[in-house]
Amino acid sequence: MANSQAPLPLIEYDAFLFDLDGTLLDTADDLGAALNAVLINNKIEPVSSDVYRPAASNGAGALLEAGFKELWDTQPQSELIKQLVDEYAANIANHTHCFSGVESLLIALDQKKIKWGIMTNKPGFLTDPLVAAIPALKNASVVISGDTLAEAKPSPLPLLYCAKLMGVQPKRCLYIGDAQRDIQAGKAAGMRTATALWGYIPSIDEANSWNADFNWQSPIDGFNHI
Template sequence: MSGVQTPSIDFDAFIFDLDGTLLDTADDLGGALNRVLADANVAPVAEHIYRPAASNGANALLEAGFGDKWPELEQLALRQQLLDYYAEDIAVHSKCFTGIEQLLIALEQNNIKWGIMTNKPGFLTEPLVQAIPSLSNAQAVVSGDTLSVAKPSPDPLLHTAEILEVDPSRCLYIGDAERDIQAAKAANMYSATALWGYIPSVDAALGWQADFNWHSPIDGFNHI
């Protein structure tokens, strides 16, 4: 795909990343992180610390919390502790970003298929999606461990397109991390950066050269 803001294109399917794209999950992830830190007698971290790490997995959150101490710690045990705490309270504060519900309704009204492809492991993806009523109509949900590889490999996106029964070149993938854009390009899908998500900065995100850069989910209406 071009990597340039292109004119309106009609798509057969939208595929979404989950954390930082469909859902604002940062406060639940941050809550789990701060429980781990409390157990280790480490001061809690504020939202501006954990939010940028929220799309990048458990290790990124823990590194944000422990800082320079992280390389010296029992990383596997702390990762499991974080995941256990998060699973206990997976949807206390998590909710759709403003505009997502309207976009999903519009897709359904226009008979455009939509699905979810996330690097989140399935044992967390499934209960989270089930807890959010607006996501109940997803026609495909593919997690980071559904296949043996995850993003930035294109394979999970290709698998999602196969479930949706849509040609990859007729799909648009929306995500808030560079690996999302890399995976979409490798899968021969169009890509859109969710600038409302957990991006490192707007300038950095624009440097990923997605086909579209959306400031709000409502920008998706231009492609329905």
């Protein structure tokens, strides 16, 4: 669903680029399981998905803060982050799967000979085994992680690097993500942007305020742009 602004002229995209967690993949339950393992190990009550899911795109610190709540500021944060990351890395794809409609969109892009790739702020040592564990992602033209370059999103540099590797102009790329930093990075890179409203957004109203070029209710909305 597009924003309520004037319709954008239709263009032919040479490439789609996607965020990973909360856009292509529903990773929340594996992240939540890692969080709960750390909480239990520290004699804190585990939390339900309605607590960890909104924090799933925001990194280990945000997840732990959601779990420890008001106790977080007094905790050995670096040590707990390492515990969570180690737990997650050991169980990285037990429950993770593509969101409904993602695989159909990727197949359609392949059939149309439109390149697609992944740019995530997840570090490479987690990104690479996760992507390898999901067969639907095997045809990605590029997979760029948050530590591939010296800067991560909201910097536009990783997205510009993706476009360079794929041999396409940024203005002919569409970047899809579920966080404000995704939209900021895409716009700064000169790409069109789409918010994945099915992802780990804080609220529909807040996601609309990011002023993406498009707000997609489902990955199937991507079919309108290929």
